[in-house]
Amino acid sequence: MTLAILKTASGFWNPLAFVAFFIGVCIIIFILRAFGKKDFKPSKYKADVFFSGNIASEASRVKASDLFWGFFEAMKPYYNLITKIHTGIINDYALWYVIVASLLLTVLTLGVLQWA
Amino acid sequence: MSLLQHSVALLIAFPLAFAFLTAITEKLSAKVKNIVVPVGMLSVVCTAFLTSVDVFANGTKVYTMGAELPSITMPAKLAIPIRIVFIVDAFSAFMLLLSSIVATAAFLYSASFIREAQAKYYSLLFLMLAGMFGLACTADLFNLFVFLEVLSISSAALIAFFVDFKASEASYKYLIVSSLASLMVLLAVGILYAQYDMLNIAALAKVLRFSFVDIIALALLVSALAMKAGSVPMHFWVPDAYSRAPAAITATLVVASQSCLYALFRVSFSLFGAFPLIHIIAYAIILLGILSMFIGVTMALPQKDIKRLMAYHAISQTGYMLLGVGIGLLVGNTANIYALKAMEGGIFHIINHALYKGLLFLTAGAIIYSTGKRNLDELSGLARRMPATTIFFITGAAAIAGLPPTNGFASKLLIYESSYIFNPLFSIIAMIVSILTLVSFVKVFCSAFLGPELKALSNVKEVPKPMLFAMGMLSFFIIIFGLFPDIVLNTIVEPAAMALLNQKAYIGALG
Incomplete structure (x- = not known):
């Protein structure tokens, strides 16, 4: 199958082979599932969301801001620094442009001086 | 002579004419406007598509405004091109193609999403397209500089389309940021014009002496265009603007930023490509890329506003x-296979990003449209009520x-492998x-689509069909580009990378 093969600098990637493998795995899962209990009857509880063994309620749900708490605690020094830079003040936006343009010009000037 | x-x-x-026609017909009759807008969009998109196909099939197109024949770039008895010249090479055609795909999706989405002041909205959208195509x-x-201004002013007006305090502030x-960037671009253009008496990129590239003043122009152009492309540490405007613009406009703004990225690459490769110290610019671009990647994603993680989170991911x-194109600039030739593949990866990522980021902003817009909420803490269990939007979001x-077999994986693979070398x-x-990035989107998926249904969201319904169709269209391209990356790469990405790397061909196109 040469169609869809993406040639990289030192290898290749065949998405169709990946999809074929994925479909194969799905078929195996469905076959295994077919060996399950035949007398199972779907109940109204089938689609309920569980959280730590209990049916999740509005109060017990995990909010977006609760997720990855440990990561943010561990990265606190980084986030303190990075959020301080994001001031939302337009003057600072312009200042960062000036900093980048000046740095670029300085490096280029030094390069030109060395080159000349 | 064919059209x-x-x-x-x-x-x-076309976009300029339809921008004004839309505004005028609104005053005459709403029915006429309802015909003019789709006809206009169809004309604009078809023209862009046909031009791209023509360029990919037959090579670079040169067009001179006001000349007896469009191919005559030099007026008689003059040594320099003084007329307005357009050079559409494979990289330009690539940009036209991606702009027209996203514009079509944005237009379809807006059919249901925008209910008020439609004439003003579509007029500005046409102007945005004129800026991007230009x-x-x-x-x-x-x-x-002129097209940059057209793009900036129309974009600014569309960001504030939903007139509220935050949108107006954004x-x-x-x-302000766009004006600063445009001013610096104009200053750089003035510097070059004062020295060489010409403005044509190809003609200038032939005579540049790389004096100290030229270097100032280069620094001004690179920094200003990097700011307009939303590169760290000049990215602060991006979360403000992207999060407050209407969803379809945010998707178009992604392409607008990429048009500025295009201008940055055009200046670096086609204008200053022969500069002996271009590797300094290449390293600067790589450094900006690394900073943008890392700071962008780490700032996205703690966000609760769904569109703001996606803006940081942009x-x-x-x-x-x-990173990809910076490596290409660093090596600067097609002989090094890793540099070429890095370039291809970077350029392939431009179109992939336009597709999936456009889609994600449209799904965020669908959530806001249906629930009226944008805070992830106030969302839960939407997969039951909005199954189609959920599938599009997952895509x-x-x-x-960059999960296989999507298009994001294909372009990232090229970048990972080549940059490793x-x-x-x-x-x-x-x-x-x-x-x-995956972690961040798992957070969005878990909090917005999974979990128990909230009482406040029990009346939520799936979005109207035109919005679903627009999201479906972008999803289709994502899947096709992911399953057949070789076709995309060989047909449009590789010619675009080669066009960018081959400065002599760009100069030669002028004749």
Whole structure:
């Protein structure tokens, strides 16, 4: 199958082979599932969301801001620094442009001086 | 003489004409306006598509405004091109193609999403397209500035389309940043014009002496265009503007930022490509790319506003493009296979990003449209009520995280592998950023689509069909580009990369 093969600098990637493998795995899962209990009857509880063994309620749900708490605690020094830079003040936006343009010009000037 | 010969002129003329026609017909009759807008969009998109196909099939197109024949770039008895010249090479055609795909999706989405002041909205959208197409095709530095202004002003007006305090503030900030960038571009253009008496990029590239004043112009152009592309540390306007604009406009703004990225690459490769110290610019672009990738994704993680989170990811993804193309600029020739593949990866990522980021912003818009909420803490269990939007979100999220077999994986693979050869750290950072991107979108998926249904959201319904169709269209391209990356790469990406790397061909196109 040469169609869809993406040639990289030192290898290749065949998405169709990946999809074929994925479909194969799905078929195996469905076959295994077919060996399950035949007398199972779907109940109204089938689609309920569980959280730590209990049916999740509005109060017990995990909010977006609760997720990855440990990561943010561990990265606190980084986030303190990075959020301080994001001031939302337009003057600072312009200042960062000036900093980048000046740095670029300085490096280029030094390069030109060395080159000349 | 066929109409296709004048397609480059029509690329600018159609959106400009329909922008004004839409505004005028609104005053005459709403029914006429309802015909003019789709006809206009169809004409604009078809022209862009046909021009791209023509360029990919037959090579670079040169068009001179006001000449007896469009191919005559030099007026008689003059040694320099003084007319307005457009050079549409494969990289320009690539930009036209991606702009027209996203514009079509934005237009379809807006049919249901925008209910008020439609004439004003579509007029400005046409102007945005005129700016983007102009930027992609112009071979003239002053016109580059003009199209940058057209794009900035129309974008600023559209960011503030939903007139509220935050949207107005975002628009104001965008306008200030854009004005600063445009002013610096104009200053650089003035510097070059004062020295060489010409504005044509190809003609200038032939005579540049790389004096100290030229270097100032280069620094001004690179920094200003990097700011307009949303590169860290000049990215602060991006979350403000992207999060407050209407969803379809945010998707178009992604392409607008990429048009500025296009201008940055055009200046670096086609204008200053022969500069002996261009590797300094290449390293600067790579550094901006690495910073954009890492700071963008780490700032996205703690966000609760769904569109703001996605806006930070847009910054992060821009980093991949800067890294890939920066490596190409560093090597500067097609002989090195790793450099070429890095370039291809960076350029492939431009179109992939436009597709999946456009889709993700449209899904965010669908959530806001249906629930009226944008805070992830106030959302839960939407997968039951909005199954189609959920599927589209999963498609976009998988693509941005670079999961196989999506298009995002194909372009990122090229970047990972090629950048590893130049510095393993580049590749490691790029992979870590992809993992963090996945983590961030798992957070959005878990909090917005999974979990128990909230009483406040019990009446939520799926969005109207035109909005679903627009999201479906972008999902279709994501899947096709992911399953057949070789076709996309060989047909449009590789010619675009070669066009960018071959400065002599760009100069030679002028005749």
